[in-house]
Amino acid sequence: MIREPVLRVSNLSKRFGGVNAVYDLSFDLYEGETLGIIGPNGSGKSTLINLITGFVRPDSGRVIFRGKDITGMAPDKIVTQGIARSFQLVRPFYNMPVFKNLVIPLFSPRVRKSKGGKYGDRGEVAIHLLEEVGFERDSNVPYKTAGTLPHGYMKRLELARCLSLDPDLIILDELFSGMSMSEIASILPLLEKINKEEGKTLVMVEHRLKELFRVVGRVIVLNFGAKIAEGAPAEVMEVEEVRKAYLGSEVEAGA
């Protein structure tokens, strides 16, 4: 039986001021898969995410999600379809208490629709979600202003925002950047749980290859906006072109 891909990206291209940010990129993503997207700085990883999630409109190409063409759809509509994303540069609602940050996504049409009209006490659901991503149980951290959180917690908050939307596909843009080794270690089992137990498809853009390769089953390597390699993590790093692209620019390339 041939599986239908959850996400199909075909011939996607985007130019910024004469430079190809993403060029003629195609790939398929299957239900329950974990996909890593790597590449040197400026290779178009973030643009690719922005293109898929509607934050940037592509010049050409298609993005099909669950059989539906979502190319050029507004970002919030894409969320409603079931794709949640995090941002590389976290920007929570600084002036709100942490848990109220999650009330916003819980108020979205997607969540309200799936939970059937009224959603009960959103604050309480928010607290649960925060615990799930590793906020200490019964501490006062969720009630503090989001702007006062340490960086690692802001990243967790981003992850919690994605989870709160109950998406089918989660795209994480450099979740690990700025996190300490121990923080990453504590978040890895969670990612595994999201993927294995809850069956969510995961795409991760990362620089921290060693940690990434513990999560993902398949990797796509970008350079100058084009795909230069695809396959299992170990295989991909053997490809000559990938080694060349990474030579000197990445410390952790030798996973």
Added chain:
Amino acid sequence: MEFMSVIVFGLVNSTILALTAMGFSLTFGLSGVANFAHGGLYLFSGYVSWMLLNYLGLPFALATLLAVVVAALAGALIYRLVIMPVRGIVLSEVIATFAVGVAILELFRWLGFVTYEFNLKPFIKGSVEIAGVAVDYQRIIIIGIGMLMAAVLWYFTHKTRIGLALRGMSQDEYTALSVGIESDWAATLSLALGGVLAAVAALAILPLGIISINIGYEVLLIALAVTVLGGLESTAGLVAGAFVLGYSMTLTSTLLGPQWMEVVYLVAIVLVLAVKPSGLLGRSKELEERV
């Protein structure tokens, strides 16, 4: 001859618009401050010149020069006293400068500067016929001044060291710091230069009629319309915006009657912002990232 008069007066009107908006545009381009006191400064310099001429009896050249200097000082003072404490909070900048502008205008209204005696004399009286259309010398002088100022402005922002540095600064503060320019000083200068340009425009254009308070409000709106239309930072955009607006106003006035002239620039503001907020020539601030 109707046609020729549209061509000629369109040119005159366009130059007037460009000249009127120049100070506002320069200040915005150099420091990012939208100086809503522009209309106030414009009228202020007109009245200063009038007072110097009529109360002190100074010679014309001296009064003009002094009026320009006073306007520059006023601009600098506005920055130092009003804008600096709220620098960076765009809304507060707008409210503060708007308040200053309205205060200047209404103060003159209260002082009774509203009658027919308040007018500046044309530099040279008389008129000349161009292509069958009678044009007075003052309007021709305005065209000259307008072209001169546009050229000076372009040269200043594109060729002089300081102009380039200031422009660089509006893009990126660190670059400017590395050429040794302090942000507040640069902004003060940009407001002062805006004041100079407002004064030059006022002294050239006001002799066409009497000085009235409402001109101050109109000047602000025209400055906004021209800069919005041309995109908020380039000299070329400013000139293009002024010409588009100048000719549409002249044409509208000829076809529908003068009461429609103000409608034109107000519609221009609304339409441009609704349809293409970056302006006619504005480069792609087209919400590339749709946030």
Added chain:
Amino acid sequence: MDRGIKVRSEDIFAISSMREIMYLALPRAAVIAVLLAFPLLKDLLGHYWQNVMLMTCTIALLALSWDLLASVGLVSLGQAFFFGVGAYMAGFLSRSLEMTPLFTIPLATVAGAVVCTLVLFPVLRLRGIYFGLITFAIPLLMMRMIEATKILGGTEGMSGLPPLPDITIELYLVITAVLVCVFGFKRLMDTDYGLVLQAIKDNDRSVLASGINIQWHKTQAVFIAAIPGTFAGAFLTHHYQFVGMPAFALEYSILPLTSVIIGGPGTFAGAMLGAFILVPLSELLRAFGTLRVVIYCAFLLIFAVGLPEGVFRFIRRKYHQFERVVPMEEAKA
């Protein structure tokens, strides 16, 4: 501790004794009582101050409308637009329907708000100064359009419109409207929906990524904010029995803005307080003629530059400090 309680505890911890209930409720109750008692004092105050009260409430409504718009990050420099649309809508409706004002005012309020929302819809994606610019231009444009096209009575306006029954009813109408808006808007902002509106102002990128349609929420906010504005316009039209171009005058943009800046934005109570300071004051200054406008501007400058938190936050802070002193004195006793 139960988490649910903890979540809510921020709101309920103070209400643990009668005294604390009083402490929280007294300022609100006092304001409501004074306002509701005002129309009853008509013999004491006379016609003049009743009219001042009407004007104060009108400006307060426009200021509240401004504050609600600002809470989604839309800064209006043209509240006169809402006011004028409401005013003309009331004039037009009562001319064409020949109905009592008690019917045309609500109708004009809603219809006016719809018109305002439709007009502003295309520019809602503009932010900061650009939205301000457009709202600044629109009322002026309306004036020029009416002047040039001579529609809706042209420069003459429409006069001889039906009046409201009497001044006491008028006063109760606007005072109730102000109170409903102050407390209603505050309550609205405390709901999850209000939280979303504030989030849009804060950081729209994350709101989009949360699957929320910003444009649609802004549209709703504009509609809600337009209602007090159009109501104020419709109301004054029937009060004066006249509507004309001054309905779009700069005054109806500057006074509400100044009120909010004086009272402090973001609290609604501040907007109302600002109007209650500014409008009576400007009545007292009527002898100064157009110098009044200069004085408004001075106020705007002083508060925008010097005391950006506004009077209301200042007073509230002092009130809370005062409360902390009380138990100490009791302890001594």
